[in-house]
Amino acid sequence: MGVDVKLDPVKDEARFYQLTLYAFNRQDTPQRQAFFGQLYRHSLAYGAIEDGELSSGFLAIPFETQFHQNRIPMRGISYVSSYPEDSGHGNITKLMHRFFEDCQADQVPLAYLAPFSFPFYRRFGFEQVFDRVHYHVQTRDVGKLALPDFAKTDEVSIKRESFAQAGPSIAAFHEAHPFNQGGGTIRSAWWQDYLTxxxxxxxxxxxxxxxxxxxxxxxxxxxNQQLSIQEFFWTSKTAYWQLLNFIARHKGTYAAFDYISGDPRPRIDAFSDPHVKKSMTATSEAYMMARIVDLPMFFKYYHVPTDRDFKLTLTVTDDFLPANNRTWQLTGQNGTIACQPTDDAAELTIDIRELTQILLGYRRAEDLMQLNLNTDQAAALNRLVQPNLVPMLWDYF
Incomplete structure (x- = not known):
């Protein structure tokens, strides 16, 4: 077996595309060829080659993520695929090793992926970080929406466009919104074209x-079955109520409203009657996983409030990436966290998966049920985290 680290952007696209069609049981269509080609040509393609044939592979998509005002390079793993005869041969594991080596060489400290199996990807150090809330309601149960007085203004206008028309104009709004600053992606022009x-x-x-x-x-x-909402962003309460009213006005045409929100905090009070006997449901769903690839590099991008001065000696266990698997001296000063290897005795030990959950805001240290931390240890870990960080991800790859 040979491994092509980065498959050729021209000659290998067709066979990688055929691999994904088979692995995900998708139909070949001109539209699929168009958006897949856009993704492939802007990604790094990893593939296992056996007897000259592509047997397994995945794409690594370059992104920038936002954590409040910090931007961190990230690669999103997509289209992890194997032909059935290659399944179980360990080729994905070999490709993952090479992928992480490239991330470290290219100064990319973070990776995301959408798992088909959470246990499978935990082997590579990934852990659950992003959840979503799935709202569903039959329109028969949507009552009359009363606008607050402040939202009743002649200065409001609602404009409908296709996503192709509106995408560029809302991209900056999306990027700057607080909903997109908990690990959300910067939508570059090529990614906006891909979504279109x-x-x-x-x-x-x-x-x-x-x-x-x-x-x-x-x-x-x-x-006439369903109105499906992909994103709902607002910066004023007037816009919130006006857009909610716009959605509600479709209730005479559609049987149901459906919304899968990247904000994991349920907002069931938006419905006039969310009683359990009605059809409205708000279901929490696990979404994407993440992992810190290079801990010292991560802290070069990630900052905390300037009044947090501390020192913490931490042993990190990382079974897949030896570079992280050691004891670190973390020193916080003026908002920056220095991360240096040390031979000093550690104050506590934590796995890279749990540390990723803490640093990306998914769990506070005291809520990690895998660790039996005392109060001081939990407080020490929580000082590493940006305040009020709620992980949200609105893109799928």
Whole structure:
């Protein structure tokens, strides 16, 4: 078996595409060829070659993520695929080793992926970090929406466009929004084009207040059955209520409203009658995993409040990446955390998966049920974390 670290961006696209069609049981269509080609040509493709044939592989997509005001390079793993005759041969594991080596060489300290199996990817040091809330309600149970007085203004205008038309204009709004600063991605121009190619049925309603963009909804319409919402962002309560009213006005046309939100905090009070006997449900769903690839490099990008001065000696266990698997001296000063290897005795030990959950805001240290921390140890770990960090991810790859 040979491993092509980065498959050729021209000659290997077709056979990687065929691998994904087989592995994910997808139909070949001109639209799929278009959006897949856009993704492939902007990604790093890893593939296991046996007897000259591609047997397994995945794509690594370059992104920048946001954690409050910090931007951190990240690679999103996508289309992890194997032909059935190659399954279980360990080729994905070999490719993962090479992928992480490249991340470290290219100064990329973070990786995300959408798992088909959480236990499978925990072997590589990934852990659950992003959850979503799935809202569903039959429109018969959507009552009359009463706008607050402050939201009743002649200065409001709602504009409907296709996603292709509206995408560039809402990209900056999306990027700057607090919802996208808990690990969300920066949507570069090529990624915006990819989303447009992939989601040809998406539509956008923007809300302008006195000519200023203050919110938007991305949605799609499934015949008369369902209005599906992909994103709902707002920066003012007027825009929130106006867009909610826009959605509610579809209740005479569709049987149900559906929304899978990247914000893991349920907002069931948005519904006039969320009683259990009604059809409205808000279900928490596990979404994506993440892992810190290079701990010292991660802290070069990641900052905490400037009034946090501390020293912590921490043993990190990482079964897949030996470079992280050691004892570290963490020193916090003026908002920066220095991370240096040390031979000193550690104050506590933590696995890279649990440390990723803490640093990305998914769990506070005292809530990690795998660790039996005392109060001082939990407080020491929590000083490493940016305040009020709620992990949210709105893109799928």
């Amino acid at each position: 190619l992939k989601h040809a049925t998406w539509e956008v309603a923007t809300c302008l207040v006195a000519g200023k963009l203050e919110g938007y909804v991305i949605y799609s319409r499934d015949g």
